[in-house]
Amino acid sequence: MAVELVRWPAEEHRRAELRDRGQPRILLVEGGTPAPVTVDPMEDWIRVPVDDRDLQARMETLVRRVSTRPELDGDGVLRSGAGWAALPPIEARLTEVLLLRFDKVVGREVLLRHGWPGEEPNRNVLDVHVLRLRRRIEPLGLTIRTIRKRGYVMCAQVSSAEY
Numbered sequence: 001m002a003v004e005l006v007r008w009p010a011e012e013h014r015r016a017e018l019r020d021r022g023q024p025r026i027l028l029v030e031g032g033t034p035a036p037v038t039v040d041p042m043e044d045w046i047r048v049p050v051d052d053r054d055l056q057a058r059m060e061t062l063v064r065r066v067s068t069r070p071e072l073d074g075d076g077v078l079r080s081g082a083g084w085a086a087l088p089p090i091e092a093r094l095t096e097v098l099l100l101r102f103d104k105v106v107g108r109e110v111l112l113r114h115g116w117p118g119e120e121p122n123r124n125v126l127d128v129h130v131l132r133l134r135r136r137i138e139p140l141g142l143t144i145r146t147i148r149k150r151g152y153v154m155c156a157q158v159s160s161a162e163y
Helices: 010-020 051-066 087-099 110-114 123-141
Strands: 004-008 023-030 043-049 077-080 083-086 140-149 151-156
Touching: 004 077, 010 023, 023 051, 043 051, 043 123, 077 087, 077 110, 077 123, 087 123, 087 151, 110 123, 110 151
Parallel strands: 004 023, 023 043
Antiparallel strands: 077 083, 140 151
16 A cells, blocks of 8 residues: 655645545655644654655554554455454444444444444343454454443454553
8 A cells, every 4th residue: 555745734635635535644744834633543744854764664654554454344344454254234333333433432322323223222232242243353353442431442452562
């Protein structure tokens, strides 16, 4: 996957176009310009002038970050790294919402609405499906954490070596 280089702030319009297309990009921050606020995992920045080796390292890191992000296809197959898991329809709908907010909290009510559109299932039903989903995604290096009184977060598993 190619990483686009965008001069910041001169090419703000191009940044927006690339963001809308889901294209990974590195903002080349010019001079004394304040650093941009970047919350998109498809984006990073570096101040210019920059050594070519530093820029290359930043580009490679961005490509790794983007390529390790899990994806759910239209058939309910979740892919992460080299692995995959076929998900039943309800779990696929729950995963879709959790992936949209990967590494962020998704409220129980949001998950209930997306998992069972037009219905009002028992809250325990969600817990059962999240448990099943946890078991399916664990071999992919993913986990779902419970955030008490708030909801759930899908994220990459943290190995003990990362502590």
